[in-house]
Amino acid sequence: MPKKDSNTVIQLSHIVKRFFVGKPNELEILHGIDLEVKEGEFLSIVGESGSGKSTLMNIIGALDKPTEGGYILDGTDVCRAKDKKLSEIRNQKIGFVFQTYNLVARSTALSNVELPMLYAGISKQERHARAKELLEMVGMGERMTHKSDELSGGQKQRVAIARAMANNPSIILADEPTGSLDSKTGRVIMDIFHRLHHEEGKTIVFITHSPELAKETQRIVTLSDGMIADERKGDRVC
Amino acid sequence: MLIWENIRLAFSSLLASKMRALLTMLGIIIGIGSVIAIMTISSSLTNAVSTSFQEMGANNVTVGLKERSEDSTSTRSGMNFGSSNKTASMEESDRITEDMIDALKTQMKDQIDAVAISESLGSGTIKDGSDYANIAVEGVNEDYFASKKLKLLEGRHIKAADLSGSKNVIMVSDKVVENMFEGDKSKALSEKINVNINSEYYSYYIVGIYKYEETGFSSSTEEDVTTSAYIPLTTAKEQARADEGYSQFTVVTSTDVSDVSAFADSIETFFLPYYMGNKDYQITTTTMESMTESMGDMIRTVTIAIAFIAGISLLVGGIGVMNIMLVSITERTREIGTRKALGAKNSSIKLQFITESVILCLVGGIFGIILGFTLGAVAATLLGYTAAVPFTAILVAVGFSMMIGIFFGYYPANKAAKLHPIDALRYE
Ligand SMILES: Nc1ncnc2c1ncn2[C@@H]1O[C@H](COP(=O)(O)OP(=O)(O)OP(=O)(O)O)[C@@H](O)[C@H]1O
Ligand SMILES: [Mg+2]
Numbered sequence: 001m002p003k004k005d006s007n008t009v010i011q012l013s014h015i016v017k018r019f020f021v022g023k024p025n026e027l028e029i030l031h032g033i034d035l036e037v038k039e040g041e042f043l044s045i046v047g048e049s050g051s052g053k054s055t056l057m058n059i060i061g062a063l064d065k066p067t068e069g070g071y072i073l074d075g076t077d078v079c080r081a082k083d084k085k086l087s088e089i090r091n092q093k094i095g096f097v098f099q100t101y102n103l104v105a106r107s108t109a110l111s112n113v114e115l116p117m118l119y120a121g122i123s124k125q126e127r128h129a130r131a132k133e134l135l136e137m138v139g140m141g142e143r144m145t146h147k148s149d150e151l152s153g154g155q156k157q158r159v160a161i162a163r164a165m166a167n168n169p170s171i172i173l174a175d176e177p178t179g180s181l182d183s184k185t186g187r188v189i190m191d192i193f194h195r196l197h198h199e200e201g202k203t204i205v206f207i208t209h210s211p212e213l214a215k216e217t218q219r220i221v222t223l224s225d226g227m228i229a230d231e232r233k234g235d236r237v238c
Numbered sequence: 239m240l241i242w243e244n245i246r247l248a249f250s251s252l253l254a255s256k257m258r259a260l261l262t263m264l265g266i267i268i269g270i271g272s273v274i275a276i277m278t279i280s281s282s283l284t285n286a287v288s289t290s291f292q293e294m295g296a297n298n299v300t301v302g303l304k305e306r307s308e309d310s311t312s313t314r315s316g317m318n319f320g321s322s323n324k325t326a327s328m329e330e331s332d333r334i335t336e337d338m339i340d341a342l343k344t345q346m347k348d349q350i351d352a353v354a355i356s357e358s359l360g361s362g363t364i365k366d367g368s369d370y371a372n373i374a375v376e377g378v379n380e381d382y383f384a385s386k387k388l389k390l391l392e393g394r395h396i397k398a399a400d401l402s403g404s405k406n407v408i409m410v411s412d413k414v415v416e417n418m419f420e421g422d423k424s425k426a427l428s429e430k431i432n433v434n435i436n437s438e439y440y441s442y443y444i445v446g447i448y449k450y451e452e453t454g455f456s457s458s459t460e461e462d463v464t465t466s467a468y469i470p471l472t473t474a475k476e477q478a479r480a481d482e483g484y485s486q487f488t489v490v491t492s493t494d495v496s497d498v499s500a501f502a503d504s505i506e507t508f509f510l511p512y513y514m515g516n517k518d519y520q521i522t523t524t525t526m527e528s529m530t531e532s533m534g535d536m537i538r539t540v541t542i543a544i545a546f547i548a549g550i551s552l553l554v555g556g557i558g559v560m561n562i563m564l565v566s567i568t569e570r571t572r573e574i575g576t577r578k579a580l581g582a583k584n585s586s587i588k589l590q591f592i593t594e595s596v597i598l599c600l601v602g603g604i605f606g607i608i609l610g611f612t613l614g615a616v617a618a619t620l621l622g623y624t625a626a627v628p629f630t631a632i633l634v635a636v637g638f639s640m641m642i643g644i645f646f647g648y649y650p651a652n653k654a655a656k657l658h659p660i661d662a663l664r665y666e
Binding site: 116118163 | 240254575576579584659
């Protein structure tokens with residue numbers, strides 16, 4: 001549970017997202033979402049397929065802009081930010097973990113983790129040292145020089161988490177990170193998230209289809225048809 | 239820093255699909271290769287021409303008759319007289335007289351070292367049993383050898399007494415001696431040879447043997463090569479039953495003259511009064527400098543024309559590069575989305591793909607340069623020239639292939655940069 005004095009890092013107010021599919025049709029996916037996430041909070045978003053979880057997550061991650069509504073991320077008005085500023089936000093403040101890993105093909109685990117630091121303009125030695133450290137943290141120290149296509153799903157996801165942590169962002173966004181993994185591997189990944197939350201104090205927004213995993217977080221938001229249908233506390237206390 | 243990373247990335251992506259990269263580069267390789275090959279041949283040729291012209295004498299000014307044309311300009315753009323002395327319309331009164339030359343010599347005696355006059359008798363064959371040699375017989379005056387430096391191997395030049403007596407003496411090349419006398423020069427000296435020129439037989443006694451220097455222009459085989467042979471000018475005049483006077487002569491300027499072109503102009507001015515009233519002919523001068531220049535211009539024009547055509551294949555190559563870049567970007571849409579999600583700016587994405595396209599073209603260009611130079615050098619050597627490296631062309635080629643990479647890579651790279659991150663990430 002967020003402490004009383006902690007800051008709000010994510011503030012969504014009345015977010016509406018519409019997609020234009022063909023000229024006359026407008027598809028409204030999110031119908032006015034209000035959500036606040038405090039610093040250091042571990043939040044999960046659940047809901048049935050097509051309810052708009054990923055759409056919401058993309059807006060939170062500054063990958064997409066809402067059609068209507070306001071979004072303040074750590075003091076920055078995302079809705080009014082230019083492309084360049086959005087890149088900077090994604091680079092510095094947010095770490096993404098995708099269901100499909102999205103590692104850069106033909107690149108080693110090490111250069112994948114170095115990538116966000118490369119775009120941040122960090123020197124080669126520093127990049128290298130930090131990437132090694134992160135890969136060791138997720139238990140991939142042995143396979144740093146392996147190409148991404150030589151890794152198993154669970155291994156790829158661990159590399160992806162290390163990559164999300166590269167620029168030490170305050171927020172980690174994970175869209176079904178265990179969705180493509182068996183439950184045992186999913187458990188390993190989930191434990192890494194717990195560690196990031198507990199030891200590194202990261203704010204984590206976590207989309208999942210698994211009610212058990214959702215229960216492990218501090219707060220569970222249920223989306224239904226583009227609206228927040230339910231909000232409840234999870235089992236995790238701090 | 240990002241640029242090095244991009245270059246590394248570009249190479250690794252090219253190496254990942256070697257066949258595709260090679261096929262794409264082929265257009266660039268062929269384009270750059272053919273341009274460089276042509277440039278190599280051309281600069282070898284230009285070198286050969288200018289050295290052989292320089293050997294002929296940088297201090298020489300050739301003075302000749304030139305037909306007046308409608309838009310007659312009196313510039314000394316070389317190579318455009320010489321054929322005029324064969325036109326039927328040239329009358330004896332049009333020709334340059336001995337008196338004019340004497341007057342010129344007196345007026346400009348400080349600047350003129352010698353006046354070389356030559357008149358061609360024609361090309362013919364010396365025959366003796368199965369032995370034969372091709373020669374071009376030229377009647378020359380005593381001063382001729384001041385304008386044309388020949389290396390005398392045996393005997394002597396044509397001298398004043400030969401001219402005054404119209405003697406039947408000849409100076410031949412060592413090639414002739416090789417063909418006719420098994421190379422025995424002392425035996426050849428003072429031998430009589432029979433020359434068949436346009437089915438007329440002329441007999442001469444060999445008085446001198448000079449060393450034949452291969453020029454850049456010769457293309458016949460060793461055996462058949464036609465070498466010059468020199469006889470007294472007076473003898474040639476008699477045998478050709480030619481008119482008095484000359485259609486051209488060569489002035490050897492003294493070393494005091496620093497500006498040969500300006501001196502050539504003053505010779506033209508000297509002749510102005512003589513030819514003022516002549517409707518058909520005027521005097522024009524040619525210096526080696528202007529000959530080399532105009533020859534160089536000619537070669538350059540032809541080269542540029544051919545290179546331009548070859549350059550069209552570069553355009554095709556460039557389109558191939560653009561095509562493959564578009565394919566590669568479509569294939570890597572998700573990667574682009576991922577990079578954007580990780581904080582890549584549009585400009586970083588653009589730079590990444592432009593770098594890739596530039597590297598593709600540059601590697602192709604370098605292969606093309608190597609291929610083109612090799613082919614050009616082989617061709618130049620086969621044609622009998624020393625292969626010259628066309629440095630400027632190589633620099634231009636490197637620059638040009640980079641430009642092709644930028645030009646044809648820009649549109650695909652820009653397309654990639656503008657991709658919406660979500661659309662790119664959702665791409666299947
Ligand atoms: N770019 C788009 N254009 C049109 N419709 C879209 C677009 N993106 C998403 N949608 C629609 O929005 C709805 C919500 O999609 P979203 O991906 O957010 O669902 P989700 O809750 O993440 O589902 P899942 O659990 O299956 O991942 C879907 O009906 C989808 O078809
Ligand atoms: Mg989803």
